[in-house]
Amino acid sequence: PTKRAWAVDTRAAMISVNVKWGKQKFDNIELDSSESPMLFKMQLFALTSVPVERMKVMGLKGGPLKDEASWGDVGLKPGMNLMLMGTAETLAAPAEKAVFVEDMPMQGTVEELSAPAGLANLGNTCYLNSSLQVMRAIPELESALKAYKPSSASEPGEALVLAQRDVLAELERGSSVREVMPMRFVSAFRQHFPRFAEQGEQGGYAQQDAEECWSSLISNMASRVRLPDGPDSNSNLELQPAAVEGMLQDNAGDVLFGLQIASTFKCAEEGAEEAPTHTRESMRRLACHLKQGCAHLYNAIELSLEETVDKRSQTLGREAQYTKSSKISRLPPYLPVQFVRFAWRADSQKRCKVLKEVSFPEQLDLRNLLAPGLTKRVNAHWRALEAQAVREAGASAMEVEGAASSSAPAEAEVFDPADELPAAVRARDNLTGRYELFAIVTHEGRTAEGGHYVAWVKEADDEKGVSPGWLVFDDETVARVPADKIKKLHGGGDYHMAYMCFYRASPKIEEDIKESARRTSRLADKLAEKTEVLK
Numbered sequence: 001p002t003k004r005a006w007a008v009d010t011r012a013a014m015i016s017v018n019v020k021w022g023k024q025k026f027d028n029i030e031l032d033s034s035e036s037p038m039l040f041k042m043q044l045f046a047l048t049s050v051p052v053e054r055m056k057v058m059g060l061k062g063g064p065l066k067d068e069a070s071w072g073d074v075g076l077k078p079g080m081n082l083m084l085m086g087t088a089e090t091l092a093a094p095a096e097k098a099v100f101v102e103d104m105p106m107q108g109t110v111e112e113l114s115a116p117a118g119l120a121n122l123g124n125t126c127y128l129n130s131s132l133q134v135m136r137a138i139p140e141l142e143s144a145l146k147a148y149k150p151s152s153a154s155e156p157g158e159a160l161v162l163a164q165r166d167v168l169a170e171l172e173r174g175s176s177v178r179e180v181m182p183m184r185f186v187s188a189f190r191q192h193f194p195r196f197a198e199q200g201e202q203g204g205y206a207q208q209d210a211e212e213c214w215s216s217l218i219s220n221m222a223s224r225v226r227l228p229d230g231p232d233s234n235s236n237l238e239l240q241p242a243a244v245e246g247m248l249q250d251n252a253g254d255v256l257f258g259l260q261i262a263s264t265f266k267c268a269e270e271g272a273e274e275a276p277t278h279t280r281e282s283m284r285r286l287a288c289h290l291k292q293g294c295a296h297l298y299n300a301i302e303l304s305l306e307e308t309v310d311k312r313s314q315t316l317g318r319e320a321q322y323t324k325s326s327k328i329s330r331l332p333p334y335l336p337v338q339f340v341r342f343a344w345r346a347d348s349q350k351r352c353k354v355l356k357e358v359s360f361p362e363q364l365d366l367r368n369l370l371a372p373g374l375t376k377r378v379n380a381h382w383r384a385l386e387a388q389a390v391r392e393a394g395a396s397a398m399e400v401e402g403a404a405s406s407s408a409p410a411e412a413e414v415f416d417p418a419d420e421l422p423a424a425v426r427a428r429d430n431l432t433g434r435y436e437l438f439a440i441v442t443h444e445g446r447t448a449e450g451g452h453y454v455a456w457v458k459e460a461d462d463e464k465g466v467s468p469g470w471l472v473f474d475d476e477t478v479a480r481v482p483a484d485k486i487k488k489l490h491g492g493g494d495y496h497m498a499y500m501c502f503y504r505a506s507p508k509i510e511e512d513i514k515e516s517a518r519r520t521s522r523l524a525d526k527l528a529e530k531t532e533v534l535k
Helices: 004-014 037-047 106-114 126-136 141-145 156-171 183-192 210-223 250-255 297-304 372-392 397-405 483-489 507-534
Strands: 013-022 026-033 056-058 081-085 260-269 277-283 284-291 308-314 318-330 334-340 344-347 350-355 364-366 432-442 452-458 470-474 477-481 497-502
Touching: 004 126, 013 037, 026 037, 037 056, 037 183, 056 183, 106 397, 126 141, 126 183, 126 210, 126 297, 126 432, 126 452, 126 470, 141 156, 141 250, 156 183, 156 364, 210 432, 210 497, 250 334, 250 477, 284 297, 284 477, 297 364, 297 477, 308 452, 350 452, 432 483, 432 507
Parallel strands: 013 081, 284 334
Antiparallel strands: 013 026, 056 081, 260 277, 260 318, 308 318, 334 497, 344 350, 364 432, 432 452, 432 497, 452 470, 470 477
16 A cells, blocks of 8 residues: 555544543543554553553443454444543552652763663563563664565564564663553564463463563564665565575574584494484574583583483384484574573472573683584684784784684585575674673573563673673663673572573674784794894
C-alpha cells in the first residue's frame, strides 16, 4: 500500500475510549484495535499501576475482557465508557526525598540527562529489558534493524522485528529522566513466542530465562535480517540456498555472533577399533558448564570443549562412550558467553541455581583453543599488524621483514573450514583471537523461576580512550558505577552474579598488538646501539 493508504489504515485502527477506575476517570485513551487486548491492559497498568493479572476491564460484550479476545467480537466502539476494577501495587515510601530536575545543581542535571533511558518493567520483564539494553550497545544490530523493509507487518515474526527496531530507537533518543514503556514490543514478543507468556503459580506472568530470551530474539532476526551492504541498501534477508549442516549463513545472527566448532569423536571403550569421526557445528553463544575445579571463565570454556558423550557405535552395535574434543574454527566479532547456572535436579524436579564463584577477565584470549586453520590465520594477522607497526615507526625494510617473519614458525598446509563460509561471514571474523568485555547480564536470587535480571554495560571511551565506568540498567533505574564494581559479580552468594558475559573484538586490541611490536622494535634499536658502542 502507499504511504497515504497506510496512514489511513493506522488511523482507522486507533479508537478513543474512556476508562473509569474508582474515583478517577481517564478520557480519550487511544486504543490500537489492530493489537491484542494485552497491549491495552499494559497501557492501563502504566496509568494506574494495577498489575495486568489483577485487572478486570468491564463494559464490553462477553463479560471481563480476556487477553486473547478479538476486538471485533466484544463490540468495541469509539467513545465507549469502560470500567477498570483492580487494586494498584503499593509502592514503598522512598528512602530519600525525591529531587526534581529543576531543583538539581547544573552538574547533576547534565549528568542525569546524559545517562541513557531505562525500561519499565511490565510484569516480570526484567529478563527482556536486560537483553534489550545489551543489544542497544551493539551498533551493527541497530543499523540492520533501521535498514529493514518489512513485507508484511502483520506476520508475528516481522511485527517483532519492527517492534524491536522501534523500542531500540526510542532508547537511543531518550534519557534516564524518563523510562521507556515497551508495551508494543512486549506484546509482539509474547505473541510470537507464547512460552514467554506463561502464567506463574501465584498468577501474573512468570519469570523467564534471560539467555533463552536473548537467543530467541537473535534467532528471529537471523531468519529475516542481514547486515546492510551500504548506507542506502536494505537489510532484508533474501532467499538463500539450503544451509549445509553446521555451516554459518549470511544473516545478522550468524555474522555478528556465529561460532563454528570443529569436533573429533573417539570411542573410549575397549574393543572398539574404529577411526575417529569429525563433525562441525555452529552456534551463537558459548555455553560454559561450571564443572568441578573450574574457577575462571577461560577454564570453564576449556572444560566445555572436552566432554564425554554417549552415541551408537557401529563397531560394537550398541550405545558406547565417546570423548568429544572440540576446537573453535570461527570467532565472531561479538561473543556471548553463558554461565550454565541453572541445572535440573531429579530429586526436587526443579531447576536449581549453581552459586559457584567463577571469575571472568576484562580481556579474553582464546588463541590456545582454536582449530589449526584458524590458528594459522590468526598468526598471519598478528604478523601483519606487527609489520605495519614497525613500518609506521620508520624502521628499515629489513626490520619490517624481520618483524613479519620473526614469530612465524613453519606451518604445514591445513584444511580451514572457514574457507567454505560466506564472504560476509569471513569478512567479520575476529582474527586477533582476543576480546574485551563490554556487557554483562546478571541474575540475583537462588531460583530459576524467580530472582531478578540486570544489565551492566561498559560506557564508551572518553577523548583519552578511557572508559569512565559502567552503566547499570535495573529496569527503569539507570546508575553509573566504577569499573571495580564488576569484580563483585563473580558469584558465590546471593548478590548479583554473571549469567551472560558479552565480549567484542576491538580496535584497541589491535592497537595493543602494534604498540607491543613498537616497544620491541625500540628495545632492539637500543640493544643494537649498545652493541655498536662496545665494538
